[in-house]
Amino acid sequence: MNAESRKKALRFLFQKVIDPLGYKFSPDEELVDFLLDQEVILEQKHGIPYCPCQGLTKKREENMKIVCPCIPFHREHFDAMKRCWCGLYVHKDVTNPDELKQIPMTEIKGG
């Protein structure tokens, strides 16, 4: 399958997952396009569309928590940022994704 059609397929599949969780694809189309490109490349390499912004390890259990969309496994963290770590997904009410920051979980927990 060529990259463009796979990107479309991932978008279709992931939309169904993120919608009930209160998320949507970022309005930053350029970012979305870049990230989906990376996911297609990661999928070609590993057979799995991993998050392009988190590191893989040797542990399957850990790796399965960063398969896109990984929102279910980082809900508290992402809900606090109103976006996923990559910024591919944002809360449905977000109109300006540039205002949202990457905040590590340690800082969120520390208040």
Added chain:
Amino acid sequence: MKVFMYTLSTCPWCRKTKNFFKSNNIPFDYVDYDLRPEDEQEKIMEKMLKISGAGSFPVVMIGERVIVGYNPEKYSEVLGLKKGAVA
């Protein structure tokens, strides 16, 4: 101040981070985690988990300070850059 960062070749925020330092003419070293051999990755991940409890990139070290995520305001603050630094 020495600047070093752990990045991923696939992560747009890592690219933005590198661009921030380039644009402000601040030299830095970096390691693209995903392009390193597995045994080296293991060591890096161990360090990262100690720092932030997660495998999220980028991780930027400015001197003794560690900043997780793309955060130009914080980089500027730690570097003592004037407001209006190129983000």
Added chain:
Amino acid sequence: MNPVNGRSSWVFVIEDKKLQENSVNLVFPKGLSILLIKSAGQIYAVSNQCAHMGCGLAGGSLKGHTLQCPCHDWRYDIRTGEFLDAKEIRIPMYQWWLENGRIFINIEEGDRS
């Protein structure tokens, strides 16, 4: 009341005696891909398709009432169809009916098992 009589959405899928306890049985009523699972004597009928990327759950592992997808380990409660890590996400469940040792499935999605 027997719901099966004269209703075209109810389809015979398997004989009850062929359903083994704690095993996942894949059936294809009118081309749909559905799993029949007997656990603690109770029968459950859920979609074979993982809500994540559509992987077949039939090849997954069953522990108690938890069915784990073989692709990326997404886990479901077969009693409710709920994805364990985010209950807003669920796989469809189907109604079933046992009559004279024969199991029928209502291929129209329902909430009851």
